[in-house]
Amino acid sequence: DFAKMDMCREVRTGVPEAVFAEGKENDEIVKIVMKCADNDGIMVTRLQNDRYQSIKEDLSPLIDRGFKLNYNRKARILVVKEHDPKKIGKIGIITAGTSDIPVAEEARIVAEEVGCDVLRSYDVGVAGIHRLFSQVRIMLEEEVEVLIVVAGMEGALPSVVAGLVDMPVIGVPSSVGYGVGEGGFTALYAMLQSCAPGIAVVNIDNGFGAALFASTIIKSRIKREI
Amino acid sequence: DFAKMDMCREVRTGVPEAVFAEGKENDEIVKIVMKCADNDGIMVTRLQNDRYQSIKEDLSPLIDRGFKLNYNRKARILVVKEHDPKKIGKIGIITAGTSDIPVAEEARIVAEEVGCDVLRSYDVGVAGIHRLFSQVRIMLEEEVEVLIVVAGMEGALPSVVAGLVDMPVIGVPSSVGYGVGEGGFTALYAMLQSCAPGIAVVNIDNGFGAALFASTIIKSRIKREI
Amino acid sequence: DFAKMDMCREVRTGVPEAVFAEGKENDEIVKIVMKCADNDGIMVTRLQNDRYQSIKEDLSPLIDRGFKLNYNRKARILVVKEHDPKKIGKIGIITAGTSDIPVAEEARIVAEEVGCDVLRSYDVGVAGIHRLFSQVRIMLEEEVEVLIVVAGMEGALPSVVAGLVDMPVIGVPSSVGYGVGEGGFTALYAMLQSCAPGIAVVNIDNGFGAALFASTIIKSRIKREI
Amino acid sequence: DFAKMDMCREVRTGVPEAVFAEGKENDEIVKIVMKCADNDGIMVTRLQNDRYQSIKEDLSPLIDRGFKLNYNRKARILVVKEHDPKKIGKIGIITAGTSDIPVAEEARIVAEEVGCDVLRSYDVGVAGIHRLFSQVRIMLEEEVEVLIVVAGMEGALPSVVAGLVDMPVIGVPSSVGYGVGEGGFTALYAMLQSCAPGIAVVNIDNGFGAALFASTIIKSRIKREI
Amino acid sequence: DFAKMDMCREVRTGVPEAVFAEGKENDEIVKIVMKCADNDGIMVTRLQNDRYQSIKEDLSPLIDRGFKLNYNRKARILVVKEHDPKKIGKIGIITAGTSDIPVAEEARIVAEEVGCDVLRSYDVGVAGIHRLFSQVRIMLEEEVEVLIVVAGMEGALPSVVAGLVDMPVIGVPSSVGYGVGEGGFTALYAMLQSCAPGIAVVNIDNGFGAALFASTIIKSRIKREI
Amino acid sequence: DFAKMDMCREVRTGVPEAVFAEGKENDEIVKIVMKCADNDGIMVTRLQNDRYQSIKEDLSPLIDRGFKLNYNRKARILVVKEHDPKKIGKIGIITAGTSDIPVAEEARIVAEEVGCDVLRSYDVGVAGIHRLFSQVRIMLEEEVEVLIVVAGMEGALPSVVAGLVDMPVIGVPSSVGYGVGEGGFTALYAMLQSCAPGIAVVNIDNGFGAALFASTIIKSRIKREI
Amino acid sequence: DFAKMDMCREVRTGVPEAVFAEGKENDEIVKIVMKCADNDGIMVTRLQNDRYQSIKEDLSPLIDRGFKLNYNRKARILVVKEHDPKKIGKIGIITAGTSDIPVAEEARIVAEEVGCDVLRSYDVGVAGIHRLFSQVRIMLEEEVEVLIVVAGMEGALPSVVAGLVDMPVIGVPSSVGYGVGEGGFTALYAMLQSCAPGIAVVNIDNGFGAALFASTIIKSRIKREI
Amino acid sequence: DFAKMDMCREVRTGVPEAVFAEGKENDEIVKIVMKCADNDGIMVTRLQNDRYQSIKEDLSPLIDRGFKLNYNRKARILVVKEHDPKKIGKIGIITAGTSDIPVAEEARIVAEEVGCDVLRSYDVGVAGIHRLFSQVRIMLEEEVEVLIVVAGMEGALPSVVAGLVDMPVIGVPSSVGYGVGEGGFTALYAMLQSCAPGIAVVNIDNGFGAALFASTIIKSRIKREI
Ligand SMILES: Nc1ncnc2c1ncn2[C@@H]1O[C@H](COP(=O)(O)O)[C@@H](O)[C@H]1O
Ligand SMILES: Nc1ncnc2c1ncn2[C@@H]1O[C@H](COP(=O)(O)O)[C@@H](O)[C@H]1O
Ligand SMILES: Nc1ncnc2c1ncn2[C@@H]1O[C@H](COP(=O)(O)O)[C@@H](O)[C@H]1O
Ligand SMILES: Nc1ncnc2c1ncn2[C@@H]1O[C@H](COP(=O)(O)O)[C@@H](O)[C@H]1O
Ligand SMILES: [Mg+2]
Ligand SMILES: [Mg+2]
Ligand SMILES: [Mg+2]
Ligand SMILES: [Mg+2]
Ligand SMILES: [Mg+2]
Ligand SMILES: [Mg+2]
Ligand SMILES: [Mg+2]
Ligand SMILES: [Mg+2]
Structure with missing residues (x-):
C-alpha cells in the first residue's frame, strides 16, 4: 500500500497547485495563497482585476520572502512562484476570435508555468481560411507538439x-456566443460530435485544464525518452 | 377585405398541397389523398415504405382517373399529380454524409415538383475539403440559384x-448523430450560430421546408423579371 | 487552386466587415476599427451606448481621414465608412412588438449598409390582425423583395x-419573453416548426444575419439579370 | 372537520373515476375496473386497442350486471357505465390537424361522459384561415360555452x-411534431407564452384534463344559476 | 367578411389595453400610454418602481385630462383610467408563500380593473394544511366563482x-425557488402534470393572464344569463 | 493504511452484491451470478421476465449447490442466496399509484434481503387524502423506522x-407520467424542491438505492445501541 | 380526525420555524420575524449581509424581550431564539472545496439549532485522497451518526x-462550477446516479434541508430508544 | 497552395477509413465497403450483428481478393483489411462496469488497427478501490502510454x-445509466467538470474517437523521435 502513496506523490509532481477564485472570498484567497506559497508556489485562476487589486497589498509579504507575483489581467490569473519551471516542450494555441483570447491566455500562462514554450495565433477564424492555413503551417514548421x-x-x-494536422488537438469551447450559442454549449457539442480524427475536448472556458492536459502529453513523451 | 382573400389565394398558387404522414392512420391518408387529388395533386411526406405498400391498392383508382403516383422509398414521399410542373429555375443540394440522403431526397423531390431542376452532390463531407471545393465549383458553373x-x-x-459562395444557403440539420449529437440539435444550433454570411436554417430533417423556401426565392425573382 | 482563392475573394465582396462587440474590451475594439477602416469601412454590432461614448474620442482621427461615424443607439451599432453603398433592392422589416425594435433596427442598418432600401412596419402584432393585413399589403404594393x-x-x-405572401420570409426570433419564453427559444422553435411555406430562420436576436441573408438573395437575383 | 370531509365528497361528485392504463399490466386494469364498476362506472384512458382486445373477455361479466362497455379505438378510451350522464351544457373542440384527433377524441368522450354536448371541428389549421373563421362562427352561433x-x-x-372569441379557450398541446417540435414542448410553450387574452393550458396530449376543466367551468356556472 | 370584423371588435371589448414594460425604454412607454389613454385607459405591467418614478412626471398631463393614475409597487403595475369598471363577479386568489405575492397582486389588480371583486388569502402554504382548509372554506362561503x-x-x-373544490382552478407557477426550482419550471410542470381534476395553467409569473382568463369565464357566464 | 482497508471491508458487510442487468448480455449475467454466488449470494436488478426465463436453466446448478433462486416478475429482480438475512428493523413503503408498484417492489425485496420487515401501502394517492391519513397512521402505530x-x-x-410524520422520508420519483412528466424529472424536481422537513431523494426509479439507504439508517441505529 | 391534528402538531415539534429571505422584501421579513419570535424563535435563511444590516435596527426590540439574535455572514442565516436547544446527537459535515463552505455553514447552524453537535471537515477534496481518509476516520472515531x-x-x-462508511450520507450538491457544471446540476445528477450504497440527496445548495433530514434521523433513533 | 494539399494527405495517412453504419441502409454499406476496400481497407462501426449477417454474403468477393473480414459482435465493428498495421505503441483501456465493454471493445479494435498494443482492465469500478489501484499499477508497470x-x-x-497517473487520460462517457443518468450526459458532464489534472473527453459512446486520439498522441511522439 505504500507504493500507492508513492505513486500518488510522484504523479502530482509538476502539476502546479491552483485555486479557482470564483465562490471564494478575498480573505480566503489570501489565506490559501500565503499558506501554499510556503512550499512550491501557487496559481489563482478566474481572479478578476478588481479583486486582485484588493488583495495585492495583503500578499506583498511574499515578495520579501523571494516570491514573484505575476498577475495577468486578460487571463485573470495570478502566479506566485520562486523559480521559473524548466523547459519541457513546445505547444501551439489558436483562437477563432478576439473574444476567445482570455481563455487562450489562461491556457498560455498555465502552460508556461509547467515549462512549455507557447506559440500563439489568435483570431484566425475571422480571416479567411487561407490565413488559417498559413498559421497552421507555421505551427508545423515550429514543431509544436500539441x-x-x-x-x-x-x-x-x-x-x-x-483535419489538417497529425498531432493531438485539444478543443476548448468558449462561452462566446448568443441565442442558441449562449454559454458555450453549441461550441462544446460541435467539438464533441466532430468527425475529425485526433480531437478531444475539455470543459467550456477551461484553458487551465487544456494546458494541463497538453503538458501531460509532453511529460509522458519525455518520460519515455529517458 | 376581398383583396385580402385574393391575395391569399394567389399566394398559395404553386405551393403543392402536402400532408405529413406521421401521426395519421392509413385510412386517413387514403381519404385525404383521394379528396385532394380531385383538384391539383398532392404530396405525402414521411410515408414509410411498408405504409405505402399497404395503401397502394386503395389509391389505384386515381391512376384510372389519369393521375401519376410516384413513390420514392429513400425520400419517404408519395407524389400524386396529373401534370408535370413548368420549370422555374435550378438549385443545388449538397449533403455531408450518406446518412443525410433521405432528407436531401425529400428536398429534391419537393423542389422538382414545384418546377426546379436539381443538381445533387451527396456525401462531400466524407471526402477531404478539396472534393467539396470542386463540387461547389460545379454548382457555380451550372449557375444554380440557391x-x-x-x-x-x-x-x-x-x-x-x-463562406465559399455568394448565393443563399439554406442549412438543413439532420438528426444523424449520437451522444451530444443525437436528434440533430447540435447541427441545428451550429448552423444558427454560424459566423458565415448568407445562411438561414429550417427545422431538423425538414427537406420539405427547405425546398419550398428555395422555390419561394426563385419565384420571387421570376415575378420581378416580368 | 488559384481559382478557389479568387472565388473566395469575389464571394466576400460586398459583405461589410463586422465585429461583434460583446466579449471584447474597448481598446480591442478601437484597435480593430482603426485598422479595418483603412480599407473599406467596418461595422461594430452589439455596442452599448455607454461603451460607444467611451471610445468615440479615440475614433475621432477617422473623421479627419474622411470617414463618417454613424452610431445608432437603439440598434447598438456603429458604422464607419467613406462612401454610401450603391442601391441593390428593397426589403421590408416587420416586428410583432415594440420590444423587438432593437433587433429590427440592427437588421435595417446592416441592410442599408449593403445597399437595400428598407420599408419598416413595427409593432403590428399588438394591433389586431387587420392592421397586419394592411401593412403586408403596403409591403406588396411597394414591391419589397424579401x-x-x-x-x-x-x-x-x-x-x-x-402564409400571406409569396416572397421569402426570414424569421428572426427575439429574446423578448418571460417564463417559458425567456431567452427566445420558444419563438425560435415555433418559427422552425412552422407549417407556413416559404420561411427560414436565423439565430435569436440576429438582425445582422437576417439582413445579410436578405441581401444575398437580392444580389443573387441581380447577378442573374446581367 | 366533518365539513371538510363532506366538502370533499361533494366536490368529487360528477368527476368520473378514471385510470391511466400506461404503466399498468392488463390484469391490474381488469381488477381495478371490476372493482370500481361496482359503484358508479369508470373510464380507462390511454388503453391501446390490442390491450383492450386482450382484456375484453375478462370484463364481459360486467355486461351481465347491466353495464355498458364502450371502447373508442381512436381515443384509446374505455368507458364502463350503467347510465348516461345528465346534460349540463355544450362545448366545442377544434384541432389544427388530423394527427391531433386522438387527443381531441379523448377530450370529446370524457366531456360527453360528464354530460356535455360536443361540437367538433377537426383539421381547421390545414385549410386557410378563412375556414377557421367560418368554423369559429358556427361555434359562436351554436352557443358553445367553452x-x-x-x-x-x-x-x-x-x-x-x-383572439377571435370571448369565451374561455383551453389549449391542449399535442405531441405531433418533429425536430424542435418533437414531444410537444414547442406547442406547449407557445400556448403558455401566448399574447392572446382568455387562454389557459393543460399538459401535452391531456385531452382528459381539458375536458374535466371545461366541465368544471360549466358545472360552476350551473351551481350559480340555482 | 364584415361580420368577422364585428365579431373581432366585440370580442375585445372589456379586455383592458395592456403593455409589457420589460424590453421597452421609458420614452416608448410614455408615448404608448399618452396615446392609448386617449380612448379607454391602459395598464402597464412589469413596471419597476424606479422606472415609474422616472416617467411619473411625463404622464401628469393625463391627470388634468381627467385620468386616474394608480401605481402599485408590489404588483409592479400602472393603471391609467377614467372610470371604474362595472362589477361582473367575484374571484379568489391564494398564494403558497409571501414571495408569491407580487404575482398574485398583479392578478388582483388586473381582475379588479375588469370588474371582479377579489378575495385574497396569501401565504397559506406556510401554515399547516388546516389553515388552508379554513381559507378554502371561506372562499366557498363567499361564493367566489374562480x-x-x-x-x-x-x-x-x-x-x-x-382536489378540494368544485370550481375552476387556474394555476400560476411563480419563479420562486432555487436549484432545480429556479425559474419556476418545476412548479409549472408539477401543475401541468397534476392528477387533480379541474385545473389549467398559465405561464410562469403570469398573474396578468390568469386574471384575464378568470374574467373570461365570468363574462361568458354572464352572457349566458342574459 | 491497513486500517483503511479494514474500515472498507467492514463497511461493505451486509450490503448485498448486486448487478444491474440493463446493458449486459445474458451470458455475462450468468457468468457474474455463477461466480458471485460462490460467496454470499447476489441480486440481479432490472432483469425482465423474458430474460430471466432464458437464463433460468443455466443457473440451475446453483440450486444443487444449496442456493435459493427467487425471481420477482413485478420487481424485475432475481435474488440468489443460501440463507435468509437476520432481522434488523421495520420500514414502510408507500406508492401514489398502481403504476409505481414495480419500483416499490424492487425496494421491498432489497429491503427484505438486508433484513428489514416491510409494511406496504400501495396506491394511496388515488384514494382521497383521508385514505392516506389512515395509512400513515398504521405506519406510525406499527412503528416503522423509515x-x-x-x-x-x-x-x-x-x-x-x-409533512405528517417525524421520521425520515426517502422520496423515490418514478418515471410514470407523460408530456412534461415523461421520464420522471417533474417528480424528481418536485421532491427535491419540497418545502417539507425531513425528506431526501434518490434517482428516478431507484427502489434499490432507497432500500439500501433505509437499511443504512437502521444499521447505524443498531450500531449505536450496542 | 382530532388525532390527525394532534399527530400533525407533534410531528412539527422541534422543527425550527424558518423563512427563506429571497423574494421577500425587508419589511416583510421584519414583520414575519417580529410575529414568529413571539412563540419559539425563528430562522431566516439566505439573508445577505447588507440586507441584515438594514433590518438589524428594526429587530432590536426583540433583544429587550430576551431574544438572542445571531447572524452568520458566511452562512447567510439569522437565528432568533430565547433558549438553546437540548442536545440530541452528533453529525459530521464535509465539503469538497472552500467554495462549498457557505452551504455547509447553513447546514451546521441549522443542525446546531435543532440540538446537534457538529464536527466539521472542510476542503478535503482539494487535498489528496489520503487527507480524506484521515478525516473520515476522525468522523468514525468521534461516532458521528450521519x-x-x-x-x-x-x-x-x-x-x-x-463507499467508505456505513452510516447515512446526505449528499448536498452546491452550485459551484462553470461551463457544464454551472448551477450545480452536474453535481446533483452525479450524486443521484451514484453507485455507492447509503446515499440520498437534497436540492442544490440546500444545507438547510440536509440538516433537517439529518436531525430527523437522529430524533427518530431517540424516539425508539425510549 | 500545393503544400496545403500535400500536408493534408500526409495528415490522413494512417487514419483508417471508417463509416458509421447507423442511418445507412445495408446496400449502401456494401457499396461503400466494396469501393473503399480497393485501396487500403475500411472499418464499419456501429454495425449490429443481424445487419452484419445480412451483408456478409455480399462482401465475400473481398475474401477472394485477399482481404480479411473480421467482425466483432461485442464491439459492433467490421474490419476489412489486407495487411496488419505496424506496431506503434501500447495503450491501456479501463472500464467501470461490464455494460461499458462494447464501447471499450470498439476502442480496442480501432486502436489495434492503427498499430497499438492494448492492455485491458474491464469492470474495475465494481470491485473496491483497491482493485483499481492494482490494475492501474499494472498499467504503469507495462508502460502504457495513454x-x-x-x-x-x-x-x-x-x-x-x-488523479493517480501522470499520463494522458481520455475519458469516454458511456450511455449506461437510468433516470438522471440516461443517455450518458451525467457521465459526460462529470468528466468535463472533473478537478483531476490530465484528462480530456470525447463524445458519449465514442470508443472510435478515443482510440484515434490516443493513436495521434503516440504517432506524434514517434515523429519527434525520428
Ligand atoms: N450581430 C452579429 N450577429 C451574428 N454575427 C455577427 C454579428 N456581428 C458580427 N458578426 C460576425 O461575427 C464574426 C465576427 O466575429 P468577431 O471577430 O469575434 O467579432 C464575423 O463573421 C461577423 O461577420
Ligand atoms: N389520460 C389521463 N390524463 C391525465 N390524468 C389521468 C388520465 N387518466 C386518468 N387520469 C388521472 O390519473 C389518476 C389515475 O392514476 P392511476 O390510479 O395511476 O391510474 C387519477 O387521478 C385520474 O383521474
Ligand atoms: N434555505 C431554505 N431551503 C429550503 N427551504 C427553506 C429554506 N428556508 C426556509 N425554508 C422552508 O421554506 C418555507 C418558507 O417559505 P416562506 O414562508 O416563503 O419563507 C418553510 O417551509 C421553510 O421551512
Ligand atoms: N463510431 C464512430 N464515431 C465517431 N465517428 C465515426 C464513427 N465511425 C465513423 N466515424 C467517422 O464519421 C465519418 C463517417 O461518416 P459517414 O460517411 O456518414 O459514415 C468519418 O469521418 C468517420 O471517420
Ligand atoms: Mg488530425
Ligand atoms: Mg456566402
Ligand atoms: Mg409564403
Ligand atoms: Mg379571447
Ligand atoms: Mg377540483
Ligand atoms: Mg417530516
Ligand atoms: Mg456507505
Ligand atoms: Mg493525471
Whole structure:
C-alpha cells in the first residue's frame, strides 16, 4: 500500500497547485495563497482585476520572502512562484476570435508555468481560411507538439484544424456566443460530435485544464525518452 | 377585405398541397389523398415504405382517373399529380454524409415538383475539403440559384459552403448523430450560430421546408423579371 | 487552386466587415476599427451606448481621414465608412412588438449598409390582425423583395406573414419573453416548426444575419439579370 | 372537520373515476375496473386497442350486471357505465390537424361522459384561415360555452382562436411534431407564452384534463344559476 | 367578411389595453400610454418602481385630462383610467408563500380593473394544511366563482386546492425557488402534470393572464344569463 | 493504511452484491451470478421476465449447490442466496399509484434481503387524502423506522407524507407520467424542491438505492445501541 | 380526525420555524420575524449581509424581550431564539472545496439549532485522497451518526465517502462550477446516479434541508430508544 | 497552395477509413465497403450483428481478393483489411462496469488497427478501490502510454484514474445509466467538470474517437523521435 502513496506523490509532481477564485472570498484567497506559497508556489485562476487589486497589498509579504507575483489581467490569473519551471516542450494555441483570447491566455500562462514554450495565433477564424492555413503551417514548421484550439459560437475551428494536422488537438469551447450559442454549449457539442480524427475536448472556458492536459502529453513523451 | 382573400389565394398558387404522414392512420391518408387529388395533386411526406405498400391498392383508382403516383422509398414521399410542373429555375443540394440522403431526397423531390431542376452532390463531407471545393465549383458553373446543404453530426458544412459562395444557403440539420449529437440539435444550433454570411436554417430533417423556401426565392425573382 | 482563392475573394465582396462587440474590451475594439477602416469601412454590432461614448474620442482621427461615424443607439451599432453603398433592392422589416425594435433596427442598418432600401412596419402584432393585413399589403404594393419578420414571445408572426405572401420570409426570433419564453427559444422553435411555406430562420436576436441573408438573395437575383 | 370531509365528497361528485392504463399490466386494469364498476362506472384512458382486445373477455361479466362497455379505438378510451350522464351544457373542440384527433377524441368522450354536448371541428389549421373563421362562427352561433383547441407543431391555433372569441379557450398541446417540435414542448410553450387574452393550458396530449376543466367551468356556472 | 370584423371588435371589448414594460425604454412607454389613454385607459405591467418614478412626471398631463393614475409597487403595475369598471363577479386568489405575492397582486389588480371583486388569502402554504382548509372554506362561503392559485418551489398548492373544490382552478407557477426550482419550471410542470381534476395553467409569473382568463369565464357566464 | 482497508471491508458487510442487468448480455449475467454466488449470494436488478426465463436453466446448478433462486416478475429482480438475512428493523413503503408498484417492489425485496420487515401501502394517492391519513397512521402505530415513498406524475406524495410524520422520508420519483412528466424529472424536481422537513431523494426509479439507504439508517441505529 | 391534528402538531415539534429571505422584501421579513419570535424563535435563511444590516435596527426590540439574535455572514442565516436547544446527537459535515463552505455553514447552524453537535471537515477534496481518509476516520472515531457531504463541480465526494462508511450520507450538491457544471446540476445528477450504497440527496445548495433530514434521523433513533 | 494539399494527405495517412453504419441502409454499406476496400481497407462501426449477417454474403468477393473480414459482435465493428498495421505503441483501456465493454471493445479494435498494443482492465469500478489501484499499477508497470477510461452512470472513474497517473487520460462517457443518468450526459458532464489534472473527453459512446486520439498522441511522439 505504500507504493500507492508513492505513486500518488510522484504523479502530482509538476502539476502546479491552483485555486479557482470564483465562490471564494478575498480573505480566503489570501489565506490559501500565503499558506501554499510556503512550499512550491501557487496559481489563482478566474481572479478578476478588481479583486486582485484588493488583495495585492495583503500578499506583498511574499515578495520579501523571494516570491514573484505575476498577475495577468486578460487571463485573470495570478502566479506566485520562486523559480521559473524548466523547459519541457513546445505547444501551439489558436483562437477563432478576439473574444476567445482570455481563455487562450489562461491556457498560455498555465502552460508556461509547467515549462512549455507557447506559440500563439489568435483570431484566425475571422480571416479567411487561407490565413488559417498559413498559421497552421507555421505551427508545423515550429514543431509544436500539441495544439490547443479555442472557439466559441459554432465551435467549428478545432475540427477544421484537426483535419489538417497529425498531432493531438485539444478543443476548448468558449462561452462566446448568443441565442442558441449562449454559454458555450453549441461550441462544446460541435467539438464533441466532430468527425475529425485526433480531437478531444475539455470543459467550456477551461484553458487551465487544456494546458494541463497538453503538458501531460509532453511529460509522458519525455518520460519515455529517458 | 376581398383583396385580402385574393391575395391569399394567389399566394398559395404553386405551393403543392402536402400532408405529413406521421401521426395519421392509413385510412386517413387514403381519404385525404383521394379528396385532394380531385383538384391539383398532392404530396405525402414521411410515408414509410411498408405504409405505402399497404395503401397502394386503395389509391389505384386515381391512376384510372389519369393521375401519376410516384413513390420514392429513400425520400419517404408519395407524389400524386396529373401534370408535370413548368420549370422555374435550378438549385443545388449538397449533403455531408450518406446518412443525410433521405432528407436531401425529400428536398429534391419537393423542389422538382414545384418546377426546379436539381443538381445533387451527396456525401462531400466524407471526402477531404478539396472534393467539396470542386463540387461547389460545379454548382457555380451550372449557375444554380440557391444551395440547400444538409448535415448532421456537428453540422459544420453549411457554414463552410456559405463562406465559399455568394448565393443563399439554406442549412438543413439532420438528426444523424449520437451522444451530444443525437436528434440533430447540435447541427441545428451550429448552423444558427454560424459566423458565415448568407445562411438561414429550417427545422431538423425538414427537406420539405427547405425546398419550398428555395422555390419561394426563385419565384420571387421570376415575378420581378416580368 | 488559384481559382478557389479568387472565388473566395469575389464571394466576400460586398459583405461589410463586422465585429461583434460583446466579449471584447474597448481598446480591442478601437484597435480593430482603426485598422479595418483603412480599407473599406467596418461595422461594430452589439455596442452599448455607454461603451460607444467611451471610445468615440479615440475614433475621432477617422473623421479627419474622411470617414463618417454613424452610431445608432437603439440598434447598438456603429458604422464607419467613406462612401454610401450603391442601391441593390428593397426589403421590408416587420416586428410583432415594440420590444423587438432593437433587433429590427440592427437588421435595417446592416441592410442599408449593403445597399437595400428598407420599408419598416413595427409593432403590428399588438394591433389586431387587420392592421397586419394592411401593412403586408403596403409591403406588396411597394414591391419589397424579401421580408424580415422579428418576433419574441410565442413567435407566431413570421408564420402568419409567410402564409400571406409569396416572397421569402426570414424569421428572426427575439429574446423578448418571460417564463417559458425567456431567452427566445420558444419563438425560435415555433418559427422552425412552422407549417407556413416559404420561411427560414436565423439565430435569436440576429438582425445582422437576417439582413445579410436578405441581401444575398437580392444580389443573387441581380447577378442573374446581367 | 366533518365539513371538510363532506366538502370533499361533494366536490368529487360528477368527476368520473378514471385510470391511466400506461404503466399498468392488463390484469391490474381488469381488477381495478371490476372493482370500481361496482359503484358508479369508470373510464380507462390511454388503453391501446390490442390491450383492450386482450382484456375484453375478462370484463364481459360486467355486461351481465347491466353495464355498458364502450371502447373508442381512436381515443384509446374505455368507458364502463350503467347510465348516461345528465346534460349540463355544450362545448366545442377544434384541432389544427388530423394527427391531433386522438387527443381531441379523448377530450370529446370524457366531456360527453360528464354530460356535455360536443361540437367538433377537426383539421381547421390545414385549410386557410378563412375556414377557421367560418368554423369559429358556427361555434359562436351554436352557443358553445367553452372551447378546447388541440394543436401540435408550432401550437399557434389556440392563440389565434382566443383572439377571435370571448369565451374561455383551453389549449391542449399535442405531441405531433418533429425536430424542435418533437414531444410537444414547442406547442406547449407557445400556448403558455401566448399574447392572446382568455387562454389557459393543460399538459401535452391531456385531452382528459381539458375536458374535466371545461366541465368544471360549466358545472360552476350551473351551481350559480340555482 | 364584415361580420368577422364585428365579431373581432366585440370580442375585445372589456379586455383592458395592456403593455409589457420589460424590453421597452421609458420614452416608448410614455408615448404608448399618452396615446392609448386617449380612448379607454391602459395598464402597464412589469413596471419597476424606479422606472415609474422616472416617467411619473411625463404622464401628469393625463391627470388634468381627467385620468386616474394608480401605481402599485408590489404588483409592479400602472393603471391609467377614467372610470371604474362595472362589477361582473367575484374571484379568489391564494398564494403558497409571501414571495408569491407580487404575482398574485398583479392578478388582483388586473381582475379588479375588469370588474371582479377579489378575495385574497396569501401565504397559506406556510401554515399547516388546516389553515388552508379554513381559507378554502371561506372562499366557498363567499361564493367566489374562480380560484387563482399562485405557487413557486414544488408548485403543489394548486393541485391540493383543485382536489378540494368544485370550481375552476387556474394555476400560476411563480419563479420562486432555487436549484432545480429556479425559474419556476418545476412548479409549472408539477401543475401541468397534476392528477387533480379541474385545473389549467398559465405561464410562469403570469398573474396578468390568469386574471384575464378568470374574467373570461365570468363574462361568458354572464352572457349566458342574459 | 491497513486500517483503511479494514474500515472498507467492514463497511461493505451486509450490503448485498448486486448487478444491474440493463446493458449486459445474458451470458455475462450468468457468468457474474455463477461466480458471485460462490460467496454470499447476489441480486440481479432490472432483469425482465423474458430474460430471466432464458437464463433460468443455466443457473440451475446453483440450486444443487444449496442456493435459493427467487425471481420477482413485478420487481424485475432475481435474488440468489443460501440463507435468509437476520432481522434488523421495520420500514414502510408507500406508492401514489398502481403504476409505481414495480419500483416499490424492487425496494421491498432489497429491503427484505438486508433484513428489514416491510409494511406496504400501495396506491394511496388515488384514494382521497383521508385514505392516506389512515395509512400513515398504521405506519406510525406499527412503528416503522423509515418511510420510502414512491410517486411519479407531479411527485407530491413524499412532501405530503413528510409533512405528517417525524421520521425520515426517502422520496423515490418514478418515471410514470407523460408530456412534461415523461421520464420522471417533474417528480424528481418536485421532491427535491419540497418545502417539507425531513425528506431526501434518490434517482428516478431507484427502489434499490432507497432500500439500501433505509437499511443504512437502521444499521447505524443498531450500531449505536450496542 | 382530532388525532390527525394532534399527530400533525407533534410531528412539527422541534422543527425550527424558518423563512427563506429571497423574494421577500425587508419589511416583510421584519414583520414575519417580529410575529414568529413571539412563540419559539425563528430562522431566516439566505439573508445577505447588507440586507441584515438594514433590518438589524428594526429587530432590536426583540433583544429587550430576551431574544438572542445571531447572524452568520458566511452562512447567510439569522437565528432568533430565547433558549438553546437540548442536545440530541452528533453529525459530521464535509465539503469538497472552500467554495462549498457557505452551504455547509447553513447546514451546521441549522443542525446546531435543532440540538446537534457538529464536527466539521472542510476542503478535503482539494487535498489528496489520503487527507480524506484521515478525516473520515476522525468522523468514525468521534461516532458521528450521519454525514452531510457538500460538493460542487463533478460532485464525486459524497459517493466516495458513502463507499467508505456505513452510516447515512446526505449528499448536498452546491452550485459551484462553470461551463457544464454551472448551477450545480452536474453535481446533483452525479450524486443521484451514484453507485455507492447509503446515499440520498437534497436540492442544490440546500444545507438547510440536509440538516433537517439529518436531525430527523437522529430524533427518530431517540424516539425508539425510549 | 500545393503544400496545403500535400500536408493534408500526409495528415490522413494512417487514419483508417471508417463509416458509421447507423442511418445507412445495408446496400449502401456494401457499396461503400466494396469501393473503399480497393485501396487500403475500411472499418464499419456501429454495425449490429443481424445487419452484419445480412451483408456478409455480399462482401465475400473481398475474401477472394485477399482481404480479411473480421467482425466483432461485442464491439459492433467490421474490419476489412489486407495487411496488419505496424506496431506503434501500447495503450491501456479501463472500464467501470461490464455494460461499458462494447464501447471499450470498439476502442480496442480501432486502436489495434492503427498499430497499438492494448492492455485491458474491464469492470474495475465494481470491485473496491483497491482493485483499481492494482490494475492501474499494472498499467504503469507495462508502460502504457495513454489510458482510455470508459464509464457511464456518475462517470467518476476517469477522474479517479487521472488523479493517480501522470499520463494522458481520455475519458469516454458511456450511455449506461437510468433516470438522471440516461443517455450518458451525467457521465459526460462529470468528466468535463472533473478537478483531476490530465484528462480530456470525447463524445458519449465514442470508443472510435478515443482510440484515434490516443493513436495521434503516440504517432506524434514517434515523429519527434525520428
Ligand atoms: N450581430 C452579429 N450577429 C451574428 N454575427 C455577427 C454579428 N456581428 C458580427 N458578426 C460576425 O461575427 C464574426 C465576427 O466575429 P468577431 O471577430 O469575434 O467579432 C464575423 O463573421 C461577423 O461577420
Ligand atoms: N389520460 C389521463 N390524463 C391525465 N390524468 C389521468 C388520465 N387518466 C386518468 N387520469 C388521472 O390519473 C389518476 C389515475 O392514476 P392511476 O390510479 O395511476 O391510474 C387519477 O387521478 C385520474 O383521474
Ligand atoms: N434555505 C431554505 N431551503 C429550503 N427551504 C427553506 C429554506 N428556508 C426556509 N425554508 C422552508 O421554506 C418555507 C418558507 O417559505 P416562506 O414562508 O416563503 O419563507 C418553510 O417551509 C421553510 O421551512
Ligand atoms: N463510431 C464512430 N464515431 C465517431 N465517428 C465515426 C464513427 N465511425 C465513423 N466515424 C467517422 O464519421 C465519418 C463517417 O461518416 P459517414 O460517411 O456518414 O459514415 C468519418 O469521418 C468517420 O471517420
Ligand atoms: Mg488530425
Ligand atoms: Mg456566402
Ligand atoms: Mg409564403
Ligand atoms: Mg379571447
Ligand atoms: Mg377540483
Ligand atoms: Mg417530516
Ligand atoms: Mg456507505
Ligand atoms: Mg493525471
